[in-house]
Amino acid sequence: MNAPKRTTVGIVGAGPAGLLLARLLHQAGVDCVVLETRDRPYVEQRQRAGVLEQSTVDVLRASGAGERLEREGLPHDGIELSWSGRRHRIDFPKLTGGKRVWVYAQTEVVKDLIKLQLADGAPLLFQATATGVTGADTASPTIHYTYEGEDRTLTCDYVVGCDGYHGVARQAIPESALTTYERVYPFSWFGILADVPPSSDELIYAHSPRGFALLSMRSHTVSRLYLQVPNGTDPNAWTDEQIWDELDARFAVDADWKLQRGPITQRAVLPLRSSVTEPMRWGRVLLAGDAAHIVPPTGAKGLNLAAADVTVLARAFIELHTTGDDSALAAYSDTCLRRVWRAEHFSYFMTSTLHSDPDQTAFDARLQLSQLDRIASSPHAAAELAENYVGVAL
Structure with a gap:
């Protein structure tokens, strides 16, 4: 695949967050490129979360990635809590006005999004190792990466880090500009x-x-x-x-x-650990998913928070693209952090209540x-x- 040198949105990381963002942007005609360090088989075999919220399923359907989910995913209308030799069922539809969750492994979500992306989506480069991001506080941040044995650059209007807690996008933001709250x-x-x-x-x-x-x-x-x-x-x-x-x-x-x-x-x-980094944007570098926050898996929120981040972000980029209004993009961090902290609290509640x-x-x-x-x-x-x-x- 040709290695583009210029794009509107450069996305670092081809996990579910980066892939879903690229899909939503491509559907809306917003130019983007995804760079992923690992090869395709590795990305498609990473074992992670398996419970999808209603809103995550809805956005996957809207992105065109819902066909196999509908066929193979397992809809669940509740969970059971077990203690002191007894069980109690939590009935989701009854208690939430009809909502449910789906069991569908993150590996399968990633496979579906990769297949779509390679078929008709924006460029997706595997084994493209991002080594740094410069110019985060300028109008043209640049991703530096190696691909096919050569050092390359991708100049962007915006860079989105979906490359995890230790990723290069996060490192592009001055440490003094970030505050991280953590529990191990x-x-x-x-x-x-x-x-x-x-x-x-x-x-x-x-x-x-x-x-x-x-x-x-x-x-x-x-x-x-x-x-x-x-x-x-x-x-x-x-x-x-x-x-x-x-x-x-x-x-x-x-x-x-x-x-x-x-x-x-x-x-x-x-x-198990909890972590939240604020803000989720600095200059023209934006963080999503594990690059900004980590939750213990007890509350089944990790993948769902990542999907929520990029759904908010895609809407903001699309608004900027179609109207020139960047107010939603400016509010991205505050908008997401309200949901992030709610999910962090719930995950903490489930973890502290159920573990010894x-x-x-x-x-x-x-x-x-x-x-x-x-x-x-x-x-x-x-x-x-x-x-x-x-x-x-x-």
Whole structure:
């Protein structure tokens, strides 16, 4: 593919945020280029989130990337909370006026967007390694990158960093101009993929004296499960039998229910942290997704926040393109941060309510149980959880 030298919007990173932004801009006739360090197979195999909010599904449909999602995605009308040997279902449509979520892996979203982009979209260059961004405070910021063995530049009107917390777009902003708020959790998630049908039609979030557990899925035949473990845990130190035994213990309920076991095909340990960087724009460099904020996966917000960022950003660029009005672009950071902090709070609430902190006391544990009892007994508390889980409207 030819390497363009000039574009309106230069996008660094071909994760779901960068790809979705490029698709929305291309549909509206706004010139853009996507640069991605990794090759296509690597990008399409990165395991990440799997729960899509209603608004994320809506924008994927509008972008033309909803066909396979409609066919293969798993719509979910609720989740189950498990504690003290019992379960309580949170009914999303009943509590939110008809909203639901979908289970559809981020890898599949990325595959769908890449296919569209390469078929008829703006330029998408794999193995194009961005090495820096200069001129962030000028009218023509420039992305410096290597591609096909050569050093190249891409001059832009705007640069959007969708390249993560350690990406070059973020580094283009003076450290003195940014404030980062962060929380690091004293535990991790041990995640597995298993070739076995899910043991529940809906996700189960389990509070247990032994630690948190989550039952999720990737399809009708593949289960995705998580265990809370200490930071630094070696995933290879556990046998398959030990993993299933621990999951059994944490999901145990006083009912006729059994966790189905099967071959474990993937395993990894994921540290948990929360992070928000403000502002999300400096000069003509704008940050989206993990470049600006990170949430623990307990609230299922990471991919959805990234999609929300670029939806707001695409609208702002389209308004500038069609009317010359840059007010929405100027308000981008403030607009997104309101949603980001709501999602951060919800993710913190879910994490702190369901996990066992290594330093927590018996008093702290009783408070967690009281909170779960409150959700089960109060329609108002259940509705608050449901509304945050399905996502705030864009």
